[in-house]
Amino acid sequence: MTLRAQVAGVGHYLPDRVVPNSEFEQTLATSDEWIRSRSGIERRHFAAEGQTTSDMATRAARAALDDAGLAVADIDAIIVATSTADLTFPSAATMVQAELGMTHGFAFDVQAVCAGFVYALTNANALILSGQATRVLVIGAETFSRIMDWTDRSTCVLFGDGAGALVLEAATGTGTNADRGILATDLNSDGRHRDILYVDGGVSTQSTGYLRMEGKEVFRHAVEKLAATAQTALAKAGLESSDIDWVVPHQANIRIIQGTAKKLGLPMDRVVVTVQDHGNTSAASIPLALSVGKDRGQIKQGDLVVTEAIGGGLAWGAVVLRW
Structure with missing residues (x-):
């Protein structure tokens, strides 16, 4: 028998405030058509004043626990993937732990920007396979609206806030790729490209800063690297693109999603797409899409799912799992 980390439940949370593209027309030289044609985004959610990343993460966590039929x-363990934690320290994960009333186990954050959830899921898988944990709550949560330059139309229209969560639990399998659970992972980074997507502030500079991005360069790296990491993870699992039931990509830009699907040889009707409703929610985008995909009736038990993401760093990776 082989130990596997299986998905037990999934959930998400979105702030109440919905911001359509038309709202940006009042302050920027942009339009709904311009935003849609370049990104596929139609609307996004913004956190309320005083609402924090850990608050949204906690709400998503409770939804995932309910879906799994589990208690705190x-x-x-709790892992929160985020680049927009409430405070420099302690971690958002420990705040979620406290809000859930969890006084045992351990909690920590993972920071790999938009690739954060893939990194967190890979770490959770390793904790389970090593025997450090039996069930891990893996959360992606972001309030990117707090690091936007509202005068930069090339970036501020792209991002949104939200959270998604997933419960991984230890289970036994046969050791084949027919098992439910995580079958393979692949992580990568290359710090030489840090200047094409970054925030121009931080603790050591005593400033919050704003997100800065060279969109064309990010796009150029994204399609190639996302397809490659997905194919590498599939090969590790002894699988091929044709075996995929659903690709659940990082929801950054519809053109990147379409380009990656094309490189994998997959039609778009096998891709879960939520970017039109959420915008780019960074580390929250994959768990959000997994939860929405399940709610829609797209993702079902036994389906082979591939998640892939790329973010600042550059950091990128993929996870192959059977739902």
Whole structure:
């Protein structure tokens, strides 16, 4: 028998405030058509004043626990993927732990920007396979609206806030790629490209800063690297693109999603797409899309799912799992 980390439940949370593209027309030289044609985004959610990343993460966590039919007492660890934690420290994960009333186990954050959830999921898988934990709550949560330059139409229209969560639990499998659970992972980074997507502030500079991006350069790297990491992870699992039931990509830009699907040889009707409703929610985008995909009736037990993401760093990676 082989130990596997299986998905037990999934959930998400979106702030109440919905911001359509038309709202940006009042302050920027932009239009709904311009934003849609370049990104596929139609609307996004923004956190309310005073609402924090850990608050949204906690709400998504509760939804995932409910979906799994589990209590907080059943969880051994919490990992939060975020680049927009409430405070420099402590971690957002420990704040979620406290809000859930969890006084056992351990909690920590992972920061790999838009690739954060893939990194967190890979770490959670390793914790389960090593015997450090039996059930791990893996969360992606962001309030990117707090790091936007509202005068930069090339970036501020692209991002949104939200959170998604997933419960991974230990289970036994046969050791084949027919098993439910995580079958393979692939992580990568290359710091030489840090200047094409970054925030121009931080603790050591005593400033919050704003997100800065060279869109054409990010696009150029994204399609190639996302397809390659997905194919590498599939090969590790002894699978091929034709075996995929659903690709659940980082929801950054519809053109990147379409380009990656094309490189994988997959039609768009096998891709879960939520970017039109959420915008780019960074580390929250994959768990959000997984939860929405399940709610829509797209993702079903036994389906082979591939998630892939790329973010600042550059950092990128993929996870192959059977739902």
